[in-house]
Amino acid sequence: MDIRDIATRSGYGVGTVSRVINGQPNVSDRARKRILAVMEECGYEPNSNARYLKMRAQTSVAAFVMGVGNRLFDDILGPLQARLAEAGEDVVVTYLDDDALEVRAAIDYQQARHPKGMVFLGGEPRYFAESFHEIEVPCVLVTNSAAELGFPNLSSVTIDNESAAARVVEHLWEHGHRRIGVLGGNRASNGISSERLRGAERALRERGVELDLERDYEPCPFLESSGYEAARRLIARASDLTAVFALGDAIAFGALRAAADEGLSVPGDLSLVGFDDTSLSQFSVPRITTVRQGASLLADRSAHALLAAMREGAPATHEVVPFELVERESVRTI
Amino acid sequence: MDIRDIATRSGYGVGTVSRVINGQPNVSDRARKRILAVMEECGYEPNSNARYLKMRAQTSVAAFVMGVGNRLFDDILGPLQARLAEAGEDVVVTYLDDDALEVRAAIDYQQARHPKGMVFLGGEPRYFAESFHEIEVPCVLVTNSAAELGFPNLSSVTIDNESAAARVVEHLWEHGHRRIGVLGGNRASNGISSERLRGAERALRERGVELDLERDYEPCPFLESSGYEAARRLIARASDLTAVFALGDAIAFGALRAAADEGLSVPGDLSLVGFDDTSLSQFSVPRITTVRQGASLLADRSAHALLAAMREGAPATHEVVPFELVERESVRTI
C-alpha cells in the first residue's frame, strides 16, 4: 500500500495525493475529500523514510539526558515528548553518563542521524563553548543558560539558578542560621551547580561571611547515594554547621539519611534545604524545603523554542522561567 | 557527501562501497581497506533514511513507558537504550499516561513508523490479549509476563511477582505480624499489581487468614502522592493493622509519610514493606524493606530477547529473572 495505490484508487495522480498528505493548499476540495477518504479506507500511512529522504529532512529530534538518575530530567522528559508528539515530532532519547561529553555525543549523533533538532537536559557550558560550533541544527539547552555562549542555533530555558540559591541562603539567614554549609555539584564546572554555588557565596558575602570552600562545602554528583556520602563527610568535618544547603533534592534526600546516621535530627539539630521540588522532598520525613522549578513549564518552553527554530527558523532565545522557594519542614528558626 | 562521493574518491563503484558499509564478504581486502580509509577521512556516515527505505526496514525500536513517574522504568530505560545502542539500534521512547491503552498506541505507532521492534515497560495483559494480534514486529514486555498470552512475537522478562509478594508476607509473618494490610495497584487489572496481590493473598491464606479486600486492601497508582492518599485511607479505616505491604516503593514512600502524619512511627507502630528497591527505599528514614528486581538485568535480558527476535527471527521467550527480599529497617518483630 503506497502512494501510487492511493493515486490509482482515488483516480488522481501521486502528486496530488502527496499534496493532500502534506496539507498543501493548491488542491481542489473535491480531490482532497476523495483522497482523504481513500487513505482512511486503506489505513494508509506514508513511509516516513521515503518522506524524510526526499525532504532531506531528518528523522526526529534527539534528546540527550545528562546522568541517568536525575528525577527532574525524567519529569521534564515526559511533558517534553508529549509536546513534541503533538507537533508530530518523534523524540529519540539518549542517556549519557555523568562524565560523558554531551556535545561530542551530539556531534556524532548529528553526523549519523541528522536529527531535525536536539535538546539537552542538562549540560556543561564549557563543552558547549568548545565544540558546539560543529552543530548545525536547532538546539535547546534545558535547566542551564546558554545566553553567554551566543550560538545562533542554541536556545536555552532555565531558571535564574544564582538568584534561587541566593534566595535559599537569605531564607536560612532569616531563620537565624549563620553557619551554613553547601553540598553538591562541582566547583570547576560552570553549569548549574557552580551558578548555585556562586549564588550561595554571593548571598553569604553580602551578609559578611565568606564561604569556606575547603571546610563548609562538599562537592558531589546529583544522586541520592552521592549526597549521602558527601553529607557524611561534610558533617564529620564541620560539625558546627546549623544548616546545609543541598544543591539538588536527590542530594538533600541522601543528606537527610546521612544526618539520621550521624544521630542528627532534621531540623532539630540541622536544617536542610534542597533544590528542584521532586517527590523526594515532598514526601520525605521531614518534608524538605526546596526550590521549585516547574518541570512541565520548562518542557513547554523548550518544546516551543525548538519548534519555532525548526519550523520558522526563529532565532535562538534564552528564556528565564520563574522559580519558587517552597517552605516545608526541614528548616527551623534558631 | 554521499556514497557516490566515496565511490569516486576511492576509485570504486557505489556497489562496492555499499558492500563495505554493510560488511558484506564479497569485497577484496584492498578495496575494503581503501574505502574504509576514504570514509574515515571524509567523516562519511550513510544516510539512514535512504538505507532504511531500500532495506524496507524500519527506523528504530520503539519503547513504551507506562506511567510517567515510575522510577523502576526510568532505571530500566537507561541500560536498555545503552544495550540497544551498542547493537546499533536507536530507541524512540513514548511515555504513556497510566490510563492510556498501550497496545492501541503501539498499533498506531507501528502503522505510522514501522519500527523494527517494540518494548513495553509495564503493560496490562488484558489489553495485550485483546489487540496485540494486530502487531507484527517483535516485541518484549518488561516487568510483566506474557507467557500466558501465547503470542509468537511477544517475549517477556519479569520476576515472579506472585512469589515475591508471597515472600514478603512470609517475612512479615515470621516477624510476628498477623494483621497485614496491602496497598496499591488495582484488583481488576491482571498486571503485576494483581499478581502481587494474589501472591499476598495466597501466602496469607496458606497461613489461615483471608485478606479482607474491602477493609485491609486499598488500591492506588504507583506514585508517591497516590501512596500517600491511599495509606491515609487504609490507616484510618483499619487501625489495627501492624504491617502494610505496599506494592511499589513509591507507594511505600508515600505511605511512610502518611504514617508520620497519622502520628505512627515506622516500624514502631507500623511495619512497612515496599517493592522495587529504588533509591526511595534505600535512603528513606527508616530504610524500607523491599523486593529488589534488578533494573539492569531486566534491561539486559529484554534487549537480548528483542535483538534475537529482530535479527535471527528467534521465537518469543519468557524469562523469569530472580528477585531478592532486601531486609532493612522498616519491619519490626512483634
Place this chain on the structure above:
DNA sequence: CTGAAAGCGCTTACAG
C-alpha cells in the same frame, strides 16, 4: 488545480 518526471541516497540482483 493537476499530472508526468526527476531525483533524494542508498541496496541488491544481474552480469561480467
Place this chain on the structure above:
DNA sequence: CTGAAAGCGCTTACAG
C-alpha cells in the same frame, strides 16, 4: 570481486 542499473516511496519543480 566489481560495476551499471533498477528501484525503494516519496516530494517538488515544471508544464499545462
